[in-house]
Amino acid sequence: MQGALINGSGSGADHQPSSELVNGNGTKTEELAFHSHSESDKANTLEPLVRVAKLTETNPSDIPPASKPGRQYAVTIQDILERRAKAGRLIAPTASYSDSDMFKGPQVGKPHSKSMEHHLSPESLSRHPCSLKQAARHLKTPGIISLGGGLPCAEYFPIESITLKVPQPPNFSEAATAESGANVRIGKYDVTDPAIQGTYDLSIALNYAQATGSAQLSRFVTEHTELVHNPPYADWRSCLTVGSTGALEQTLRMLCDGPGRGDCLLTEEYSFATALETAGPLGIKVVGVKMDDQGLLPEAMDELLTNWKPEERGGKRKPHVLYTVPSGQNPSGATQGVQRRKEVYEVARKHDVFIIEDEPYYYIQMPLGGTETDAEPKEETVEQFIDSLIPSLLSMDVDGRVLRMDSFSKVVVPGSRVGWVTASEAIIERYIRHAEVCNQGPSGISQVILYKLLDEQWGHEGYFKWLMNLRGEYTKRRDTMVAAVEKYLPKEVVSWSVPLSGMFYWLKVDHTQHPGIQAGKSILEVEEEIFNDCIGKGVLVARGSWFRAEQDTEPNELFFRATFAAATAENMTEAIKRFGDAVRDSFKL
């Protein structure tokens, strides 16, 4: 067996040696130099929170106004590069403990987050740290031999190396990759090989790891989050997830207790079907908030919460959690502008609502074009690109009341099943306690491949260039659909807003003009009729009713969702034509 990971430092499925930062000449630098908090602060996060689950009412007069978005603390890629150079090589052996705080810059002048403990469910509050993982602190003892953790020896991993062929920025196309792509090799013992001095290798990635994910990929997402969102409170943390699907279920179980506390979940009145199907079996009642073409309406949310009466709501208590998709909302395609986001955040503060911000489409923010040619994104720098992005709710979150879910699914690959969440340290600590028993974190194979591609091969700069390129590709697709709906849909009964983010076109059909409705049919019957006729004509679209937050009420509007993500330009145009024909036939136009 090769490698230096045998003895203590390379131990236990249930052990966590700490990550360290080693500078260029191999000596350890002061760990605290890269921490924004003292060790005593950090120790607190290992203690379980007190086991009390109740909601408090906040007095609105106590709340200071939200500060400006986090860019007042802007960090540049250059800052990150300098920070890394100063820190030296990251040493994070098998199953080592890391904390995204290790990878943040100084958080000077930022306030501490407010306690959100009263939002937590009894289930979440009752979680304890794992005793075996706690024991791992002893692995720092010099010369110790571990017979503690039952994790397999890397010698028995039947993969010597993995080699990826990937594009080199800015030549991202498949053709360019075939021609000039880079071959990136991941060996089993790159970290302990003096000739390579790698940061992450197969002996580490193929073994057990912490539920937070590896230090190596955590560093990348933490820095990326700081570059783009830079939350305006000091004690924020990121943590890798098994993708936003899993992250949402974990977050709902952390914040809501349907059967015991009668918790509800606020969301857009039309929402991601899987999110609704996640909440339902947990006994969490979903309550829809009215929307316009910028998505969720803050005044509607305020009114709903101000006038909430449990006795009119089957005994359910006033909602204290909002699930929202601010960019390219699924299914409506709506994107909240910056002012809208500020208003949503202020309503959440007023009513002490915790926000789950789900933004898989955040980087697919498409400039308004009109023709494919106009839509070519203008030449811009990475900094200009970052500045052009609508600020996230996380970037405005002075309280620490937002848990943001990020995903690689829509912008790199869905099959990695890797994403990350960002929230306050106290919230992330509870999230990790659950992850330890419900999935043990994402696939190490996925992590090492993403790390090699995004961090070592592309770096932050290259990754942003990839995102800029991808946004251009989706803009072209969106504009193909813009042209098709303009040309083929009967505007007398179908209306839409051109989506500014995401992958979806939300087509409103004016049911009041439908002869069937006038003859007494229900909206659902007409929706089904059109849907079936679409199938007959050779196009599959999604029925709007599948996305209704409150499935137990009658719909009063008629929608269909169409994606421009998947089909070719030619097929997309043909499909919209078929949909238009189905609507015309149904309306007898």
Place this chain on the structure above:
Amino acid sequence: MQGALINGSGSGADHQPSSELVNGNGTKTEELAFHSHSESDKANTLEPLVRVAKLTETNPSDIPPASKPGRQYAVTIQDILERRAKAGRLIAPTASYSDSDMFKGPQVGKPHSKSMEHHLSPESLSRHPCSLKQAARHLKTPGIISLGGGLPCAEYFPIESITLKVPQPPNFSEAATAESGANVRIGKYDVTDPAIQGTYDLSIALNYAQATGSAQLSRFVTEHTELVHNPPYADWRSCLTVGSTGALEQTLRMLCDGPGRGDCLLTEEYSFATALETAGPLGIKVVGVKMDDQGLLPEAMDELLTNWKPEERGGKRKPHVLYTVPSGQNPSGATQGVQRRKEVYEVARKHDVFIIEDEPYYYIQMPLGGTETDAEPKEETVEQFIDSLIPSLLSMDVDGRVLRMDSFSKVVVPGSRVGWVTASEAIIERYIRHAEVCNQGPSGISQVILYKLLDEQWGHEGYFKWLMNLRGEYTKRRDTMVAAVEKYLPKEVVSWSVPLSGMFYWLKVDHTQHPGIQAGKSILEVEEEIFNDCIGKGVLVARGSWFRAEQDTEPNELFFRATFAAATAENMTEAIKRFGDAVRDSFKL
């Protein structure tokens, strides 16, 4: 964009074209030829079960005796090879639906499983199939264009190929792999490339998939399960998981309702710490069953259940779920022999208990040696190896009351976060409904790498040879520890059984002889003293009390757990010596 997966067949994150089997000349064979059930049977599995959650008491006189283990229906690797040749190339495009039933042989003469619906929790019973996924049946319509599913286009996946270097059976060592390992390439469009005619490629693996996992890897684990366990009822299914950690949490939520129904969980009196930490926050009270050196004692379980009185148990109802690790139990290292397993199963039938069988160490069944030389496994064929394995509870399960969890973590790599469960169709259907919203199945990157290694490169035969080789390696390690404990531990106070499976040595220390106990100290105090002295002397072992099923009672025995999986032979021996010194010092021997 290349490939034929654009149009309908290559659609939607939330769509599921069916997998198909195509024979050598490219024409489709009858799907039903590879199904053991009719289509009407299958349709039933899409319907949610009735929403009733209550437990029934079974009348023991109604229960026929368990039949012989499933090997009466033995299937050979040759059978599998012939079945595959007859079926032709597996065609399973992006996100296609598959069912492990497609990959099973004829289940002639086997009974149907019994209904276990009364074991299900209200949460599990309330799950509905996803409406978007249901819509995917329309993708079979010829010529249909999908604007339905919002899944990204493979053109935007920035990985052209992944190449693995892996051992070729039977040359499994790292040195042999460096010298003669095979390079296995996975391209983006191998499936649609006529020159390659691949079965699984990156365009599929990197995209969204069904929560059951890919058809490709599902086929492998289904066949593997049939070769080894061959459950004695017809309607068994396998389903990929994100590893057994996640599978256990899902299964507990499916079967138990702590707060609402007062459900308890039976397990060995010392059990896997993470399993205990999974059950606790769900409000599930864990109840320990006495053990001996073959693990769980059936008569103790019978007595406990027969005499269960809710009023003596804080109102908790009689337990209806058992979690057991029959081979190389963690922490005790105990392995249930075949007779023991039959008795455990019969007690479960008598009291209508559902069994969660967790066997990550199943293939590490080590012959009794004594010295390293004796322990070399004898030359044997793959068939002899399979026949030498102790039958699993699944292989005896005539009722369909076992959910078995298998894992690649201990025998291939833990970092893949891939495992699988096997149970009746009705149970697996509920499991999948949860997986769809809590993780969407395992990483596609992990799946395609495991598939290429295990299925295409090694095949079933090669994988069994790998397992045989691995068992030999662990046997040597176990025997190193046998020699060390014999030489260095004070037998007057420390006793043990040599483990026949797994990775753990369970060392019983006779606390009654301890001077501290005699002077009034508690067992936990003495345990802590010895543990701390071990750290001081340079060895980390696990404290037995961490594994106690009933943490709210006082321990009456003193144990330590040591693993032989991780350290080198030299370090292991030294570590045991240090542990022996710590015990001697503590007992003042």
